[in-house]
Amino acid sequence: xxxxxxxxxxxxxxxxxxxxxHNPGRxxxxxxxxxxxYDIKGLDKGDGKGNLEINYAQHVYKCWACSETNGTHxxxxxxxxxxxxxxxxxxxxxxxxxxxxREEKQKKKLVLPVEYKKFKDVHPVHxxxxxxxxYLKRRGVTDEMIEKYDIGYCEDxxxxxxxxxxxxxxxxELNYFIGRSWNPREKFKYKNPEAPKELLIFNESRIDWSKDxxxxxxxxxxxxxxxxxxxxxxxxSDLLWETLYEKVEARITICLDxxxxxxxxxxxxxxxxxxxxxxxxxxxxxxxxxxxxxxxxVPPECYVKLEK
Ligand SMILES: [Zn+2]
Numbered sequence: 382x383x384x385x386x387x388x389x390x391x392x393x394x395x396x397x398x399x400x401x402x403h404n405p406g407r408x409x410x411x412x413x414x415x416x417x418x419y420d421i422k423g424l425d426k427g428d429g430k431g432n433l434e435i436n437y438a439q440h441v442y443k444c445w446a447c448s449e450t451n452g453t454h455x456x457x458x459x460x461x462x463x464x465x466x467x468x469x470x471x472x473x474x475x476x477x478x479x480x481x482x483r484e485e486k487q488k489k490k491l492v493l494p495v496e497y498k499k500f501k502d503v504h505p506v507h508x509x510x511x512x513x514x515x516y517l518k519r520r521g522v523t524d525e526m527i528e529k530y531d532i533g534y535c536e537d538x539x540x541x542x543x544x545x546x547x548x549x550x551x552x553x554e555l556n557y558f559i560g561r562s563w564n565p566r567e568k569f570k571y572k573n574p575e576a577p578k579e580l581l582i583f584n585e586s587r588i589d590w591s592k593d594x595x596x597x598x599x600x601x602x603x604x605x606x607x608x609x610x611x612x613x614x615x616x617x618s619d620l621l622w623e624t625l626y627e628k629v630e631a632r633i634t635i636c637l638d639x640x641x642x643x644x645x646x647x648x649x650x651x652x653x654x655x656x657x658x659x660x661x662x663x664x665x666x667x668x669x670x671x672x673x674x675x676x677x678x679v680p681p682e683c684y685v686k687l688e689k
Contacts, residue, residue, distance in 0.1 A: 386438065396465045396469050398413070414447060441454075513544055513563045516544065517544065521604075556581045561601070588628075590630055592607070600613070605673060615637055615644035632660045635664065636663075664685065666683055
């Protein structure tokens with residue numbers, strides 16, 4: 382462990398230069414941030430501020446000045462891949478912790494199932510296509526939504542019998558998809574790829590941050606209101622919280638299923654502060670209803686005013 386720590390420090394010296402502070406007991410070391418100093422300010426000698434803090438036992442880094450604006454935080458491997466020399470990257474591979482390798486490989490490898498088909502590419506009388514399509518129609522999903530959200534389906538393979546809805550991250554890269562069974566007798570309604578839901582934002586690529594944003598529970602709810610983010614559950618992840626805080630320019634409307642009112646209030650409390658104070662609306666649906674049931678038509682009396 383000692384050896385590994387000193388190797389990481391040596392690698393860091395190699396491409397970041399001299400440290401500005403170092404606490405070996407806590408495995409904390411700080412350097413001038415390459416992102417703020419070089420990329421932004423155009424300084425090739427660093428800005429002398431030592432804002433880039435690294436914990437080499439935990440293999441994480443964060444810049445106190447630009448982590449929010451430039452995403453300068455995360456696993457140390459990302460920093461070394463981006464700013465290290467070839468030699469630094471090779472040395473780091475020797476001690477790179479396993480769990481991070483696995484995580485990063487998983488992220489890179491996510492692709493849609495090979496059996497995924499678009500509705501428009503299959504003849505309408507073909508039976509599985511018709512079943513899948515009729516299921517969507519029953520839930521109020523229109524042809525425009527199918528087109529807009531890249532909705533497809535699988536008639537074979539691991540996702541056989543599932544409607545597929547892909548999710549793309551802010552760079553337009555696939556970061557998740559859901560597989561929803563169209564057969565009501567199927568025991569498992571959903572089959573989704575393994576991915577940490579708290580580390581992804583469903584279809585962030587489709588969000589216009591200058592407009593009002595809706596927070597909804599499920600992907601199907603999201604089809605019925607503009608500019609919506611499905612939580613894939615009833616909780617607001619820290620990642621989504623931070624992203625909303627940073628990016629939302631207009632208002633946020635929280636609309637969970639009718640049976641999740643208390644969870645909706647928790648999200649309201651979490652969001653309603655700082656620069657988002659006074660910009661959060663909340664909707665209380667009838668107990669047995671969700672946005673999909675209502676096709677996105679929320680009766681005016683469901684808008685609730687909360688004190689805060
Ligand atoms: Zn920085």
